[in-house]
Amino acid sequence: xxxxxxxxxxxxxxxxxxxxxxxxxxxxxxxxxxxxxxxxxxxxxxxxxxxxxxxxxxxxxxxxxxxxxxxxxxxxxxxxxxxxxxxxxxxxxxxxxxxxxxxxxxxxxxxxxxxxxxxxxxxxxxxxxxxxxxxxxxxxxxxxxxxxxxxxxxxxxxxxxxxxxxxxxxxxxxxxxxxxxxxxxxxxxxxxxxxxxxxxxxxxxxxxxxxxxxxxxxxxxxxxxxxxxxxxxxxx
Amino acid sequence: xxxxxxxxxxxxxxxxxxxxxxxxxxxxxxxxxxxxxxxxxxxxxxxxxxxxxxxxxxxxxxxxxxxxxxxxxxxxxxxxxxxxxxxxxxxxxxxxxxxxxxxxxxxxxxxxxxxxxxxxxxx
Numbered sequence: 001x002x003x004x005x006x007x008x009x010x011x012x013x014x015x016x017x018x019x020x021x022x023x024x025x026x027x028x029x030x031x032x033x034x035x036x037x038x039x040x041x042x043x044x045x046x047x048x049x050x051x052x053x054x055x056x057x058x059x060x061x062x063x064x065x066x067x068x069x070x071x072x073x074x075x076x077x078x079x080x081x082x083x084x085x086x087x088x089x090x091x092x093x094x095x096x097x098x099x100x101x102x103x104x105x106x107x108x109x110x111x112x113x114x115x116x117x118x119x120x121x122x123x124x125x126x127x128x129x130x131x132x133x134x135x136x137x138x139x140x141x142x143x144x145x146x147x148x149x150x151x152x153x154x155x156x157x158x159x160x161x162x163x164x165x166x167x168x169x170x171x172x173x174x175x176x177x178x179x180x181x182x183x184x185x186x187x188x189x190x191x192x193x194x195x196x197x198x199x200x201x202x203x204x205x206x207x208x209x210x211x212x213x214x215x216x217x218x219x220x221x222x223x224x225x226x227x228x229x230x231x232x233x234x235x236x
Numbered sequence: 237x238x239x240x241x242x243x244x245x246x247x248x249x250x251x252x253x254x255x256x257x258x259x260x261x262x263x264x265x266x267x268x269x270x271x272x273x274x275x276x277x278x279x280x281x282x283x284x285x286x287x288x289x290x291x292x293x294x295x296x297x298x299x300x301x302x303x304x305x306x307x308x309x310x311x312x313x314x315x316x317x318x319x320x321x322x323x324x325x326x327x328x329x330x331x332x333x334x335x336x337x338x339x340x341x342x343x344x345x346x347x348x349x350x351x352x353x354x355x356x357x358x359x
Contacts, residue, residue: 035281167279175276195245196281215244215284224241 005031007182013062022048024206033179038186040203046186050153054081082144084155088128095124113146134165145176152183194225202232249288258319268306
């Protein structure tokens with residue numbers, strides 16, 4: 001593979017919690033310009049993997065390199081991570097959250113954030129406590145993608161979000177990917193998002209069960225990504 | 237455009253573009269949307285459209301001018317060949333399907349004429 005295009009490299013990554021083996025010898029290489037689907041049922045290790053890359057968890061063993069450098073506070077600034085939980089204060093208005101983001105992150109693009117909010121019909125004057133879960137879902141993704149970094153990780157952006165808002169979120173992700181960026185999306189709602197994924201990583205019980213180019217896998221297995229998902233995880 | 241997730245998406249997009257060219261919806265020499273715009277429009281991945289353009293350039297149905305964009309070929313001969321290729325594929329699929337339900341060549345031709353007559357009468 002072309003080393004120039006490699007943004008993230010993960011080697012022999014393992015994570016143990018007490019007696020649970022959350023990740024087991026994970027090896028990955030993510031290339032710039034691609035959208036990756038991190039797929040697997042609940043408890044397969046998707047969130048653990050993202051949190052380690054984001055620097056929120058420490059691995060038990062193994063290495064994570066961003067642009068060939070081990071993770072540090074410097075590499076961390078180059079990662080926009082959207083956790084699956086809700087993390088907004090209820091008393092805030094949408095515009096306060098935007099302000100908070102622009103104070104927190106030097107790379108946050110305020111103007112483009114407001115443009116996006118307008119496009120996805122989230123009023124900056126809205127109070128967070130009054131937002132539907134669909135609107136919160138859209139807002140979270142819009143904010144995470146309004147940072148100007150190389151690596152974006154969205155943990156379950158489609159969870160608990162209605163069908164129409166899902167389409168908006170998928171559209172946001174599609175439009176945000178650029179030549180020098182990597183977007184990693186974890187999900188178990190495969191059928192809705194599969195047409196925007198370049199590459200797939202199937203995580204099963206903390207190990208990579210299958211990884212590869214989405215179109216090649218469709219072709220070689222003669223089925224959809226959802227079909228492959230069922231093949232990989234269906235026999236449990 | 238609706239996609240069938242069981243078939244590689246780039247193949248479906250290529251097929252659609254070819255249909256539009258052969259049917260005249262896309263005129264010779266016309267400029268294609270940028271991969272970014274087209275991918276947003278279709279709701280698919282940017283790289284998928286880039287791949288479509290690349291494959292169709294190899295087939296000489298599209299061509300790229302550096303810094304200007306991607307265009308439909310200006311060659312009527314190429315489009316003609318494409319029309320033949322596509323027609324052949326359709327007809328082969330038809331013949332195949334008809335043979336499976338026991339039609340001979342003579343029956344097929346007779347049946348096609350009958351159907352056309354029916355349609356014309358109904359118009």
